[in-house]
Amino acid sequence: MSSATLTTAGILLITVVAVAYGGLTLLMHLARRKAGYLDNPVRRGLWTAGHAHAGVLVLFALVVLPYVDHADASDGVRTLIRSLFVAAPVLMPLGFFLSVVRPRDTRPNKLIWLTVAGGACLVVGALLLGVSLL
Numbered sequence: 001m002s003s004a005t006l007t008t009a010g011i012l013l014i015t016v017v018a019v020a021y022g023g024l025t026l027l028m029h030l031a032r033r034k035a036g037y038l039d040n041p042v043r044r045g046l047w048t049a050g051h052a053h054a055g056v057l058v059l060f061a062l063v064v065l066p067y068v069d070h071a072d073a074s075d076g077v078r079t080l081i082r083s084l085f086v087a088a089p090v091l092m093p094l095g096f097f098l099s100v101v102r103p104r105d106t107r108p109n110k111l112i113w114l115t116v117a118g119g120a121c122l123v124v125g126a127l128l129l130g131v132s133l134l
Helices: 003-031 041-068 075-098 110-133
Strands: none
Touching: 003 041, 003 075, 041 075, 041 110, 075 110
């Protein structure tokens, strides 16, 4: 594996700490029956989605990273692919969390568009990698 891919994997593995902390936070909100979480289904749903997407996307990025080194692409495109696979599990959960940051929020604010940006990063990264592997 290239040093760039190993560095990217290291960064992704460090983000697992943030995902674990997010899970602990959600668990504490449930256990302590935190106002603004249990009584706000929109916030609860979006925060749950944010945590789930963070975990799945970090794992997905770690799984596809070894393929980047085998892609028939320039170093610049490989760097772009790695960056996109790191951006997706950061942007998408941020959109879910920050769109209902206040306990009284019952509708997502404009930061929900970060989820779209994260999804776009995922799609573009997957397409670039897939085409480069063919």
